[in-house]
Amino acid sequence: MTPRHVLISGAGIAGPTLAWWLVRYGFRCTVVERFAELRTGGQNIDIRGAAREVLRRMGLDDEVGARGTGEIGTRFVDCDGRAVGEFPQTPGETDGPTAEREVLRGQFAELLHERTRDDVDYRFGVQVDRIEQPADGAARVTLTDGTTLDCDVVVLAEGINSRTRGRLADAFGVHERRLGVSIGYFSVPRVPADAQDGTWWRWYNATGGRSITLRPDNVGRQRVTLSFRSAPVAADLRSMDAQKDVLRRRFAGAGWQSDRILAALPDVDDLYLEDLGQVRADRWSDGRVALLGDAAWCASPVSGMGTSLALVGAYVLAGELAAHVHHQDALARYEERMRPYVTRAQKLPPGAPGVMHPRTRLGVAALxxxxxxxxxxxLRRFETTLFQPPADQFVLPDYRHLRAVETATTEKG
Structure with missing residues (x-):
């Protein structure tokens, strides 16, 4: 018997997690990634609630903990760096802005790749070019290198601006919502002589709808975000130099650590600028093609749920594919289980993200x-409203009774 074959587009977090589970259920997996190599950059991500349980079931919870950034809590500061409010990390798995499991995105992606590369066919530097779905058989996928693959299911585990989904947008009924804030992410050297460059996530608000944050990592640097109220700008700024120029102009004279950060910009090589937004799709599947992660439901970084939704969604999709012989039944059940959870995650705190980006001195002082x-x-409830994502509002289905032999069959029709 031939194992069912699943093609996954995207080697970030959701794609390799899906592959990890599918291999254990007896599937054959191919993962394609348009970048030439695994992307190991990125900022802090947190893993909460139901997603933390997925990690435990994968046997990775302790390893993720060992790779943690060391962040101990969140400190809101004024222009002199004095704390105006501190929220230490708590033992709970969903409380507060700093989670118990904080890890660099790139290090987590590396861990997932390490655990799957021996069992999964990874193909870097290629992407899906065309998908054909004949009525009586498997999907035929043509890659940009000319390779064709016959697949029982194709999963687009891509980002918010998924190119493959974009070519099939009418099939899924995709709607995008822009949130009026843009963010630049990058890293700068840690300053050993500055005691403030320690283990707190520091958050500073300036007038003009601007905020600056600095977060510790475990490689001797500080992770920076520069966020500002804006109409979409990232799509029109193709070069990193143009992006740096926008950040210089926006944050000139912002106060606190802005001079230090802007002075470091010329040497920055890991800048990523994005316009915050959300994705809502009327349907997460069309025939044998399914959406997963941000391509299906991006809740935005404001939600604090991106990585958690990716892990949980991958776990559920793999389990449903293993539990059903016919792909249409599996994909329908996957969406039925995940849709309410995603809907809750996409309901941002009142006024977010604008409330965290006041324009005036009075607004900054009030915040x-x-x-x-x-x-x-x-007013601890205020913290809960802003910083407690609904990560625990989902009960993971238990697929542990499934065995590889139960899926080792080629699906028909």
Missing amino acids: RTAFRVAAAGP
């Missing part, structure tokens, strides 16, 4: 006062 009072205890 700092709110953080100061919340950190003191009486």
Whole structure:
């Protein structure tokens, strides 16, 4: 008997997680990635609630913990770096802005690749060019290098701006919502002499709808975000130099650590600029093609749920494919299980992300006062409203009874 074959487009977090589970259910997996090699850059990601349980079932929880950034909590600061509100990491798996499992995106991607590369056919530097779905057989996928593959299911585990999904947008009924904030992500050297370059995530608000954050990592650098209220700008800035120029102009004179950060920009080689947005799709599958992760439901970094949804979605999709002989039944059940969870994750806190980017001095002062009072205890509900994603509002299905032999058959029709 020939194992069912699943082609996965995207070697980030969702794709390799899906491949990990499918291999254990007896599937054959091919993962294609348009970049020439595994992308190991990126900022902190957190893993909470149901996604943390997925890690445990994969046997990776301790390894992710060992690769943690060391962040101990979140500190909101004024222009002199003085704390106006501190929110330490708590033992709970869903509380607060700093999760118990904080890891660099690239290091987590490396771990997933390490655990799957011996069992999965990874193909870097290629992407899906065309998908044909005959009525009576497998999907035929043509890659950009001319290779053709017959697949029982094709999964697009790509990003918010998924190119493959874009060519099939009418099939899924995709709607994009822009949130009016753009963010530049990059890293700068840690300053050993600066005691503040420690283990707290520091968050500073400036007038003009701007914020600056610095987060620790485990490789001797500080992870920077520069976010600002804006109409979409990233799509029109193809070069990194143009992106740096926008950040220089936007954050000139912003205060706190802005001079240090802007002075480091010429040497930055890991800048990523994006316009925050969300993706909603009317359907997550069309025939044998399914969406997973941000390509299906990007909730935006504001939600704090991106990685958690990717892990949980991959786990559920793999389990349903293993539990059903026919792909249409599996994909329908996958969407039925995940849709309510995604809908909750996409409901951002009231006023977000604008509330965290006040334009005026009065607005900045009011936000700092709110953080100061919340950190003191009486308004702890304010912290919960802003920083507690619905990561635990999902009960993971249990697929552990499934065995590889039950899926080792070629699907017909």
